[in-house]
Amino acid sequence: MFRLYSRRVDRRIFSDINHWLAQRDDFTDPKELRRFVRNAEKTSPEEFFSLSKRTRVELKRTSEYPLTYTFRFDSPLPSGYEENDRVQGECLPEYSFSSPAAILLSGWLEGASDYSRLASWVGRCGRNLWTMDLPYHMRRTPQGTRSGELAITPDLVRTLKAVRQAVVDVRVLISAIWELGSRDITLLGFSLGGWVGSLLALSEPKVSKAVLVTPVVRPDELFLNSPFFSSLREGIEAEDRLHAFDQIPRLFLPKHGMPVVDPRHIHLIGAHEDLLATPSSLNEFSSHWGCKKEILSGGHITLYFTPRLWQRIFTLLHPTSFIPFGTSVVMRSDDVGQVG
DSSP: OHHHHHHHHHHHHHHHHHHHHHTSOOOOOHHHHHHHHHHHTTSOHHHHTOOOSOOOEEEEEEEETTEEEEEEEEOSSOOSOTTTTEEEEEEEOSSOTTSOEEEEEOOTTOOOOOOHHHHHHHHHTTOEEEEEOOTTSGGGOOTTSOTTTTTSSSOHHHHHHHHHHHHHHHHHHHHHHHHTTOOOEEEEEETHHHHHHHHHHHHOTTEEEEEEESOOOOHHHHHHTOTTOGGGGTTSOHHHHHHHHHHSHHHHOGGGSOOSSOGGGEEEEEETTOSSSOHHHHHHHHHHHTOEEEEESSOTTGGGGOHHHHHHHHHHHOOSSOOOTTOOOOOOSOSEEEEO
């Protein structure tokens, strides 16, 4: 019964999103796509997602209860949208900044959320929770659009640039957390965030662990032949779509590369009835990387409502050196700081 319900939920939500995307006038400029591919195919993942310059991260205490710090910095890869290029996020610490950290990478179309309860549970795992708005989401949403509306559209060039921007922005945050003294940094990625997390595992050696839940690791399927997102194919010729992913697979399709993170510390969690991040795509990905994989009951949406998923996540988040829950929090005395 739950299997059927999960499939129905996925189909209904994906259909609504597809219909909504079809109302937009986005399309892919073939010349721009070929130029993007031509420049990208000359680089390795390490170069493509590299930090070309040092970026200053501003960290400011904004709340006493729950204790919250916000951070912001200018994206090293500006998109031309002012709101999107001002990266923002939060840290809800349970311990000192030098303690183990978990960076939450949320899903596509995620809106503003209160992460205080999740931060408390992550704290029980011995980690501080850091959250960062992905490109075109939440506080980075350009005026006149919805959260995530511009992140994945028939404009394939903008979509791939947004994913690249997300990876580079998270690398800036990781460097900042590293400078604060943390040497145990885990990625917790959901759906789109799982895709971003898998690309970080290809390029960011400071990551110690990655927990990727329903990661969309075959985005080429999404744009090439997904029956649920036909609108993504309306603004681009089939030949151009195929050319893009054929020429630069190692940059956006993680199975074509090898992680710089120890595969034993990469954990994939999928859902049996997932119609987007399918079990077969996770099996293929896991085989290539030699990382751990679990397939649980549910679909792409309903999985997140199952207690078993969260039990597995919190178990996997425990650092090797666990800080007992209740340890006093030691923060810097200043309310505003600069990192980087």
